[in-house]
Amino acid sequence: MRFLILGGTGGLGAELTRQCGPSATAAGSRDADLRDPAAVRDLVRRVRPDVIVNAAYRQDDWAVTADGAAHVAVAARAHRARLVHVSSDAVFSGRPGRFDETCPPCPATMYGAAKAAAETAVRAIDPAAVVARTSLIVGGPQTVIAARVHAGGVFFTDDVRCPVHVADLAAALLELAVSRYAGVHHVAGADAVSRYELALLIAARDGLDPSGVVAGTRAAAGLSGAGDVRLDSAATQARLTVTLRGARDFLTPG
Template sequence: MAMLVFGGTGGLGRELARQARAAGERVTAAGSRDADLRRFGEVEALVGRVRPKVVINAGYRQDDWAATADGAAHVAVAAVRAGARLVHVSSDAVFSGADGTFDEACVPVPATMYGAAKAAAETAVRAVDAGAVVARTSLIVGDASTVIVARVHALAAGTGDGLLFTDDFRCPVHVQDLAAALLELAASPYAGVHHVAGPDAVSRYELGLLIAARDGLDASRLRAGSRAAAGVGGAGDIRLDGVLTRSRLSTRLRGAAEFLSAA
């Protein structure tokens, strides 16, 4: 079966391609050089060449509304025209954190421009393709190439600056678990919003300590602080309730303490 992964050069995209190929699928992992998500013509042309049965959109740019929001709409239209199954990867950033715990039925209330772009992307995808899966996830943890792990390594090495917040809670997920769950959802009959995140909420500082323990880093160099005291805006406490989604999956989504247990 032909599969097309947008954002295929990122950590999640590479893991999706690896697992799908191991299962015998023919995968095209597309980066920005293959198709600029901001340009519908490039997206449609790539979909036309690949002729996928499944499209997974893991592409975004943190500070680029057009790539994140417009790009999601472009991918959705192209996938529908090609008759492909669509899985769109979204984020817990669509929530403000004011209420703490959010299940799949909660309405997005973003606190950042990135969160607003991801919320707009969700709306576009669901309007274009009612059968698509919108998979919200949280902090993605893998090797040192994943964003949060790279930051902890930089802080521990003294090459990075800043705090790891003690009042900023997320539900981290391992990149391998996330990729497996997305591929399972792609092969399922389900549609709509799904929360694909770990079952346990930890602060960014707690997560940093777990990463340091796993990777043998100097945890004493990780500086703790509160978002409130630092005067940093944005969402602080976002806990994705994924009970419904986990009940539909055979893939087990592990908590951070489990998948980051030190060797």
């Protein structure tokens, strides 16, 4: 089975490629501009994948995140490739609490709106595709959130998410890719933690001085958008053999 990993140069893309082994082709922005539907079609035609995992995005670029997802879905359907589209908890905002797969998107940021638009396009173009919403992705020191902890700074106590380990997420996405399931799935960790608590856990794991992790609040920083967004992944977890561990589990030595 041949896999095409879009966003293959990022942390998740690299882990997906590693788990797939030689059957995977990792493609970054230099391999195909997702804003160009012809470039996407040409890439899919060259690789001839059985499965496409779209983990590509740019937070500040609607054309890549939203339009690009539509172009990938069109190409996947035209070439009869199974599509797994990676989405985000950024599609939610508003009331704090848990969100399951039945909750409609209610984004508060342009990035969240782009992700929500991408989901709508993918589901309309390719109803057999999987749309996998995830949360903060944690791996080694090179991953985004860990790199921020190593750099030090302020981490919010009123910003709550369900972080997932990159290896667990990649394994879950590949399991969904070869399954019969379609539609929206939540693929996040079992624990709801604040960014501050997460930063302390990462600092402890990596042997960093915890004094470099400073507590703050979104409210004090004058930031809008979603503060407490907890993805409920129970329905998806029941379908998977891989365990979506919580941050307190995968970041605590033992």
